[in-house]
Amino acid sequence: MTTLKDVARLANVSASTVSRVLNHNPAISTATQKKVLRAMQKLRYVPNSNARNLALQHTMTLGVILPATQAMVFSNPFFVALIQGINHICSQNNYLTAVATGDDIQELQQTITMMAQQNKIRQFILLYSQKNDPILQILQQLGLRYVILGKPFENSQAMPYVDNDNILAGTDVTTYLLKQGHRAIGFLYSDLSQMVQADRLLGYQRAMQQSGLPQHAFQINDDYEQLQTQLRHIMALKPEITALITTDDMQALAVQQALVPLDLKRHISQISFNNSIFARVARPMLTSVEVFPVKLGEEVARLAIQDHAETFVSNLIIPHRIIERSSVWTQ
The missing domain is CATH 3.40.50.2300 (Response regulator)
Known part of the structure; x- marks a missing residue:
């Protein structure tokens, strides 16, 4: 059976470099990534996801947090399109998604805590930005990584987020x-x-x-x-x-x-x-x-799953466009 070391030997790189390529580390150059991927293809190497997860001490699952006001969420096609974009990127990167919901803030907090402690989920997307949000506080208290869909009310330069202007x-x-x-x-x-x-x-x-x-x-x-x-x-x-x-x-x-x-x-x-x-x-x-919204979902997922240092912060603004129809009359 082909091993990670076999791939490293053929690509003339270290085993740790191959591991970084598998984990989508942005520090690895495009040329090195291509060299490693060609070696994997030539050797027909298939990554052992379970072994990688054990080594990383977390599952390759992305937690997606919906607002506690679920009636608004499930009737709004905006959120459906967001999740479509998130799932697209997660599928490309061998990630699963786990949706966190709750009838109220307390239930949502319990769900997130369980996902982190029992399911070892360490990366989350918060699909909204709200003032004085207790969900954001619980993510910080648990030491979890998160990306916000929407500009944060406070410390917007210190939190990763994706939004429109x-x-x-x-x-x-x-x-x-x-x-x-x-x-x-x-x-x-x-x-x-x-x-x-x-x-x-x-x-x-x-x-x-x-x-x-x-x-x-x-x-x-x-x-x-x-x-x-x-x-x-x-x-x-x-x-x-x-x-x-x-x-x-x-x-x-x-x-x-x-x-x-x-x-x-x-x-x-x-x-x-x-x-x-x-x-x-x-x-x-x-x-x-x-x-x-599909693009918003894709970009917030990319930001959430990228392997970067804790001090690295990024945000991305998606352009908007006015679609003219017949509801506006000239005065």
Whole structure:
């Protein structure tokens, strides 16, 4: 049976170099990687994953942590696309994924602790960024490696993360509406403890401020009846509003439906984020920001499984793009 030492001898490198290639160590040059891989192919060498796992004292499994608000997660195609991207990269690198969920924060903390202590999972992806998140604290207390999907609220230069530039995206959608002639633009959000919503609001505020126009930002509820009441109040308070920005397509579709009985749907332009199936089934179809969630999932997985020193920190910003549809009218 071909051994790792046989591969090292044929490639004229050390056995430890072959091991580093198998573990995707970025310190190994591309030329050396190719030389080792050619030797493996010539010798038909198949890595013993179980032996490698025992030596490393952990399983080649990546923990994927979903928000405790599971109702939002499982009905949102954004998270499905993220996991699709994560699974794609894990499959290429012989990793498994284990999803951590919980009905509340305490249950989620217990699940993560069990995964780390019993299943020896040492690498995790946090699929959200939230202010004062106790899940982030438990990861740090257990000494686990993690990558965040979304810019951290604090110490963003000291934590590895993958995200879009949501401040820029918020500015871009506001500027897009301004170019269509809208001057009274509303911004609707539900939870500013979520970094993605806070950043998109900040981008909107900057664009309105630079244009010398008043800002109209409102917190809304997910409950349909409450949402309709809130929108009635908002439009009575600010009847000059001609366009609304919402923080994701699910929220935008709910707003669109709530505007119908108020006889406002045909008078209000709308723009949103994520470019999901909800944007395409809306009537009119929603202009929305493509954030490329599969790509986000792939890059956050790559960052999570790469073999690097504890002091190495990296982050990556995925570009966004506005997809124009029929929900925005020129004023």
